[in-house]
Amino acid sequence: MLCDSCKEREAVINLTQVEHDSKVTLHLCEQCAQAKGVETGVAVLKSPLGGFITAMGKGATSVLPTTDGLRCSSCGGTLKDFRDSGRLGCAQCYEAFDAHLRDLLRRLHGSSQHVGERYVVPGDVDTDPRRQLLDLREQLRRAVENENFELAAELRDRIRVLE
Amino acid sequence: MIDLSLLPDGGMSWLDASGPKGSIVLSTRIRLARNLQGYAFSQRARDGDRSAVLTRVEEAVAASDHLSGAVTFRLDQLERADRQLLHERHLVSKELAGLDREARPRPGAALLVRGPVGVMVNEEDHLRLHGMRSGFALEEAYVDLEAADADLGRLLPFAFHPEFGYLTSCPTNAGTGLRASVLIHLPGLVLTKEIGKVLQGLSQVGLTFRGLYGEGSEVVGNFFQLSNQTTLGKSEEELLDHLGKIVRQVIEYEEQAREVLLRDHEAIIADKIWRAFGTLKFARSISFEETMNLLSGVRLGAGLNLIPGLSVYTLNKLLIFTQPAHLAALEGRSTGDPELPTVRATYVRRVLEAEAG
Numbered sequence: 321m322l323c324d325s326c327k328e329r330e331a332v333i334n335l336t337q338v339e340h341d342s343k344v345t346l347h348l349c350e351q352c353a354q355a356k357g358v359e360t361g362v363a364v365l366k367s368p369l370g371g372f373i374t375a376m377g378k379g380a381t382s383v384l385p386t387t388d389g390l391r392c393s394s395c396g397g398t399l400k401d402f403r404d405s406g407r408l409g410c411a412q413c414y415e416a417f418d419a420h421l422r423d424l425l426r427r428l429h430g431s432s433q434h435v436g437e438r439y440v441v442p443g444d445v446d447t448d449p450r451r452q453l454l455d456l457r458e459q460l461r462r463a464v465e466n467e468n469f470e471l472a473a474e475l476r477d478r479i480r481v482l483e
Numbered sequence: 484m485i486d487l488s489l490l491p492d493g494g495m496s497w498l499d500a501s502g503p504k505g506s507i508v509l510s511t512r513i514r515l516a517r518n519l520q521g522y523a524f525s526q527r528a529r530d531g532d533r534s535a536v537l538t539r540v541e542e543a544v545a546a547s548d549h550l551s552g553a554v555t556f557r558l559d560q561l562e563r564a565d566r567q568l569l570h571e572r573h574l575v576s577k578e579l580a581g582l583d584r585e586a587r588p589r590p591g592a593a594l595l596v597r598g599p600v601g602v603m604v605n606e607e608d609h610l611r612l613h614g615m616r617s618g619f620a621l622e623e624a625y626v627d628l629e630a631a632d633a634d635l636g637r638l639l640p641f642a643f644h645p646e647f648g649y650l651t652s653c654p655t656n657a658g659t660g661l662r663a664s665v666l667i668h669l670p671g672l673v674l675t676k677e678i679g680k681v682l683q684g685l686s687q688v689g690l691t692f693r694g695l696y697g698e699g700s701e702v703v704g705n706f707f708q709l710s711n712q713t714t715l716g717k718s719e720e721e722l723l724d725h726l727g728k729i730v731r732q733v734i735e736y737e738e739q740a741r742e743v744l745l746r747d748h749e750a751i752i753a754d755k756i757w758r759a760f761g762t763l764k765f766a767r768s769i770s771f772e773e774t775m776n777l778l779s780g781v782r783l784g785a786g787l788n789l790i791p792g793l794s795v796y797t798l799n800k801l802l803i804f805t806q807p808a809h810l811a812a813l814e815g816r817s818t819g820d821p822e823l824p825t826v827r828a829t830y831v832r833r834v835l836e837a838e839a840g
Contacts, residue, residue, distance in 0.1 A: 406653060408652055421654060424654055432715065432716070433716060434649075436718045436719045441640045442637055442638070454546060458539065
């Protein structure tokens with residue numbers, strides 16, 4: 321499809337705008353889109369959110385230009401992976417990229433401090449038998465996976481008692 | 484073919500137009516994003532991790548007071564038409580159903596449903612819990628959801644950070660993980676050309692709007708999903724209160740716009756509504772998009788009591804059952820059947836004749 325604006329180049333961006341009462345969709349080439357003030361980085365084309373987050377994080381990038389290779393020791397994901405995809409690899413990424421994410425969260429939400437419900441992770445010494453049962457089953461699965469059959473047999477007995 | 488009759492109400496009680504402001508608000512949906520400690524987020528997880536996550540969620544659901552007995556749909560084991568059906572019914576996201584071109588559902592992708600609460604497993608986050616209600620009912624939707632969340636949170640270790648709150652794959656959902664959406668029909672504001680101002684105003688107060696199917700979908704038939712943009716830095720109650728206040732205002736504007744239309748332009752509006760009704764009733768071939776746009780007009784007519792004997796519930800059902808996968812399932816066709824537009828016109832005619840004569 322040709323660009324709606326210059327009618328010469330191939331359109332690569334669909335720009336949907338709400339003007340007064342109606343929705344207008346323009347098909348634009350990269351140059352015309354830029355002229356209209358639309359961000360057209362490669363990341364934007366790959367993932368709208370990735371591009372958005374990259375754009376949001378630009379201030380931080382210019383101050384800390386060498387941190388793209390920062391790596392989460394738990395899942396192996398890098399800060400660059402996150403900037404490209406807009407998705408974090410695991411919960412530990414929040415610790416690994418702590419400073420960047422705090423900055424980003426402030427830009428996205430206006431704050432990085434959670435004030436909603438406080439969640440308490442169910443403890444190891446838990447009195448809820450349902451929770452104990454689920455924990456034992458999980459341990460049993462891992463024991464079987466690791467071929468630790470002695471432990472598995474013991475766990476199975478404890479599960480039977482609880483059931 | 485999946486058996487949706489396993490769900491007592493077909494997962495569609497939210498459609499019955501019984502809720503508050505049912506002629507303007509179709510439904511209220513709230514979702515919470517949660518992840519399990521110890522596993523990479525869904526996109527980075529290995530297949531083994533995803534199936535472990537699913538097993539743990541299934542066990543927790545079975546042990547939970549509020550969710551035990553839930554019906555499970557394994558998206559990764561369903562045919563495309565069935566996955567599309569669940570998506571059209573607003574029970575799963577496009578991502579979970581793997582409906583994008585050349586996409587497949589992730590191994591371990593599943594939906595567990597009990598009553599108004601559903602849990603998507605291995606979506607962008609390990610768990611996406613949702614509560615749906617008919618009409619404008621934020622509090623009711625949250626009560627169901629909060630109970631299910633508290634239950635699962637006691638049985639599963641969720642990823643939570645003292646500063647950032649619930650940790651999610653995308654930082655736009657971190658904190659509460661809560662996104663509340665109200666699916667609202669605003670033909671009055673569109674016809675009076677006030678909609679642009681309203682939508683612009685929404686972004687200034689931290690809300691956002693989307694189309695009928697949520698993120699990334701187009702606005703058709705004057706249906707808008709209004710939802711909170713941010714999830715962190717405000718409590719769950721504050722987020723819901725704020726959205727509720729603004730939606731109440733939008734409903735008021737819509738009611739005023741409908742009054743103005745009736746007062747100043749009744750002949751024109753009546754003509755538009757009856758023409759839409761006439762086309763729906765007599766067309767012999769019709770696309771889903773055209774059906775939606777005409778239903779929007781007829782729905783306005785029913786809301787204004789201009790078309791007697793036609794219930795909003797019937798129109799809501801038409802909205803769902805004229806979608807490709809639903810229509811195909813209902814009439815024993817395939818979703819790619821070139822005769823679907825003809826089949827759709829016949830179906831619509833039959834329903835309207837049965838109800839409105």
